[in-house]
Amino acid sequence: MEFLASGRDSVVYAINDRRVLRCAEYDTTDVAQVMRYLRDQGYPVPAVYHAEGGDIEMERLHGPTLAEEVVSGRVSPAACVELIRELHSDLHRIEPPAWLAARSRGVDLTGGGADRVLHLDLHPENIMLTEGGPVVIDWTNAAAGDPDIDRAVTWAVFAGFDPTPLGPELAAGFDRMLDQLLDGLPQGALDTAHRYRQLDPTLEAAERHRLRTRFEQAGSAHG
Numbered sequence: 001m002e003f004l005a006s007g008r009d010s011v012v013y014a015i016n017d018r019r020v021l022r023c024a025e026y027d028t029t030d031v032a033q034v035m036r037y038l039r040d041q042g043y044p045v046p047a048v049y050h051a052e053g054g055d056i057e058m059e060r061l062h063g064p065t066l067a068e069e070v071v072s073g074r075v076s077p078a079a080c081v082e083l084i085r086e087l088h089s090d091l092h093r094i095e096p097p098a099w100l101a102a103r104s105r106g107v108d109l110t111g112g113g114a115d116r117v118l119h120l121d122l123h124p125e126n127i128m129l130t131e132g133g134p135v136v137i138d139w140t141n142a143a144a145g146d147p148d149i150d151r152a153v154t155w156a157v158f159a160g161f162d163p164t165p166l167g168p169e170l171a172a173g174f175d176r177m178l179d180q181l182l183d184g185l186p187q188g189a190l191d192t193a194h195r196y197r198q199l200d201p202t203l204e205a206a207e208r209h210r211l212r213t214r215f216e217q218a219g220s221a222h223g
């Protein structure tokens with residue numbers, strides 16, 4: 001099998017032109033179950049063919065990630081935020097199956113009580129732009145809960161990121177995206193998202209620090 005890509009906690013191999021194998025060190029059969037459920041609901045998720053232990057055999061997507069398109073300038077920061085907004089709101093129309101937990105890393109995700117499917121890692125590297133439209137990958141963190149927390153987690157993922165190596169223009173676009181993602185988020189959802197994100201064991205010290213700083217700034221702006 002040909003190596004295709006690796007993320008923070010998985011390696012993805014190409015089986016052929018139509019299938020990939022995602023290998024993780026933890027059990028992902030529940031992740032595959034969420035993906036199947038969402039695809040049945042009409043949400044854009046790769047088709048799952050087989051899942052066992054940490055391996056998921058699924059549909060191979062062709063196309064760049066949203067992150068690549070923003071960095072290359074083919075997608076503007078405003079269009080990036082708009083696409084994330086649409087993907088979130090479509091997802092948040094879906095009622096969770098009874099078996100999907102509303103608690104993760106010991107954090108209660110019920111927030112305002114709205115009971116919807118949450119991705120909890122929806123950022124531009126987990127959105128692939130295919131000929132058939134955008135498709136969301138990496139459902140490792142999926143849970144049930146309050147949609148505001150999902151949106152706030154996306155803000156928190158961005159808030160850990162350092163855009164300076166991308167150059168001044170992209171860094172300025174990045175700051176605008178952070179502001180737009182933050183717009184309208186209740187403080188309670190931000191608190192929960194910040195706590196949840198800080199509990200992610202794969203987060204590096206520098207990311208934790210940036211996230212905390214931006215979280216405190218956002219809190220003082222909220223008043």
Ligand SMILES: Nc1ncnc2c1ncn2[C@@H]1O[C@H](COP(=O)(O)OP(=O)(O)O)[C@@H](O)[C@H]1O
Binds near residue numbers: 020022138139140
């Ligand atoms: N179904 C797929 N088809 C093609 N490439 C994929 C697919 N799923 C994942 N990838 C590639 O593998 C990378 C890592 O996958 P992802 O599920 O996001 O794992 P991680 O948790 O490690 O980030 C993605 O950024 C993407 O480049």
Ligand SMILES: [Mg+2]
Binds near residue numbers: 007125126138
């Ligand atoms: Mg990923």
